[in-house]
Amino acid sequence: MAENEISGGSLGNVVQAREVHQLTINASAETAIPRYLRYPARWPLASGWDALSSGVHKARPGGDGSRIPPYVPRDMDAALRERIARGGLVLVVGDSTAGKTRAAFEAIRTVFPGHRVLAPPIGSSLRHAPDAVERSGLSSVVWLDNLEKYLVPDGLEPEVLADFTQLRTPVVATMRLKAYETFTDEHDSGTGSQVLRAAEIFDLHRLWSDAELSRAAGCGDSRILDALAHHALFGVAEYLAAGPALLQEWRRARSINGHARGAALVAAAVDLARTGLRAPWPRTLLAELHEHHLAAAGGAVLRPESLDAAFAWASRIRYGVTSLLLPAQDDAGGEGWGPFDYLVDQTDSEIPSQAWEAALVHASDDTDLLAISKNAFDAAPQVAERALRPLAVSGLRTSAFNLGFLLNRQGREAEARQWWTVAADRGLGRAALRLALLAARDGALTESREWCMRAISYGPTHISDKATELLNAL
Incomplete structure (x- = not known):
């Protein structure tokens, strides 16, 4: 009889036989579990959690090169932290760059310094997440920045939230105000609206109160002191993230001898985001859609730059913070693009029919169609009907x-x-x-x-x- 010996490494399924006539191997349970859930000990401790990885916007670099300025306490901090400590779903709602993510991030680090932070990748299934937390035996908190991206089939569904609540695992989330309003329309009876009804909501205003401004004045950070000088028009966090500066540059670029084509590319990306179609999108799609905006602005009269120059201008980092167009890989690993979300929140013009049509054509799954139907429900009912029927x-x-x-x-x-x-x-x-x-x-x-x-x-x-x-x- 032959003897086989295996040393070192790890094995999955092993079959040893002289003859095999029929063989069925069932995948192990582990292969059905998303990768991000397999190693809970690798989830970051809240006390050492990195602000940028949590989703906090970069700020203008400080004198020491730091990308995150010191935290200025917000008026709601005490109430937010007390509520987070009691568990359940706690949601911070506000405009883009209002400081939602930073306030929630600081609250988690203060209330649960010894907890592991479970931050599921966007688009991943949450179905097995409660079981993974329970099996790990680790004290954990679930972090869902931009909650709207998780209110999808196989995401944070009511049953998943109920399981987290039963495990006494807190769920802390943020959501932009426009997205929140979309999910809480009176006609919406979906699982997303059901989840939001179970949440404790904290509204964070873009403009800071007198007490917050006073605390900011005493922090000594040059970036924050500079932001204070502009607080009559902008929120401090908003200014730190360079939102107003980028918005102004984008609007100015739609002129002769400006960057008319680059501005049109950004406009096309902003429109696509407002339809609900998830970014990133291929360069070819933006190149196709931007022609409408370029023609509306004046076309050839504006002496538009080349397409390559336009993408280079739109994707250039401003103030060491961010860019008008954000590069990313698409699902196929190719070049993809999306807009700076502050620009999306600051745009309320009518979405052109070309953008709606492109959104329907490029919707890749039910998640895209659901988002498009919500965003089009009042603005473009015929589009909403086409998204809802399938x-x-x-x-x-x-x-x-x-x-x-x-x-x-x-x-x-x-x-x-x-x-x-x-x-x-x-x-x-x-x-x-x-x-x-x-x-x-x-x-x-x-x-x-x-x-x-x-x-x-x-x-x-x-x-x-x-x-x-x-x-x-x-």
Whole structure:
């Protein structure tokens, strides 16, 4: 008999046999777990957590070359830290560069210095995250900067949040104000809005209070003192991140002998971001879409630079902080681009039809379509309908409900009822309640009672309560 010996290294599946006629090897459980969850001991300790890796915006370099200025306490710090210590989902909401991430980062480091920080990569599944925390036995806190990017299928769904809460694992997150408003529209009954209803919200204002300005004046950092000189127009954190300076440069560039093509590229990127399509995007897409902005600004009269020169100008680092266009690799490992988010938040012009169409064409999955449908719901209803239909057909009950809401708002009640019925048949209480109300309006009391009973059984509590009230009134 032959003997085999293996030394050193590690093994996965090993088969030793003289003959193999049929063989099935099932993947180990570990391979189903996302890589970021496999080694909890490598998650950073909060006490040594790096501010830039948490998502804090870079500031203008200090005299010592530092990229992060000293922290100036905000008025809400004490309340934020006390609430974070009690667990659950705590969300800091505010404009881009208002200081959300820095305030939450400092709160986590102060309240949980010995905790491991679980910061899932954007786009990764969170389904196994509670189990990973529980198996690790480590005290942990979950960090979700830009929460809207995690309110997607297989992301921070209500069940995942409930598991974290049961484990007494705090979840701390930030969210830009525009994104928050999108997810809390009255028509939105998706899992994202359900998660936000469970959150404790802290609003952080862009402009600083007198008390905050007073504390800033005593910090001694030249960058902060410079920002104080501009506080009448801008927030201190906003100025430190160079947001106003980059916005002004972008707007000035749309002129003769400026950087008209570069400014148009940035405008195209800002529009795409506002549609909900996730960055990064290929150079070819921005090159295609920018022509609309360039023509609207004056076209050849502006003496626009070459495309290569335009990308070089838009991607140049300003003030040692950031650039108008941010380079990144796309999913295929190629060159990709996205805009500085401050520019997105400061733009409220109408999104051109070319951008909406490009967003629909380049949507890569349900996550993109969901985001596009939310952003287009009021601004471009026909686009929202095109984004919602495939989601509703695929079985997403909240998308079916929202499609019904959209159609009903356009006077297409018969179609709306069909999609609300689809959503209700898939167990969505809000859809069943809507159908109960319509049946009651039409005098179909037996049908209304049936829908009420279904709404009561589906929940959640606030829907069940409303359905019970209607049922008692019939």
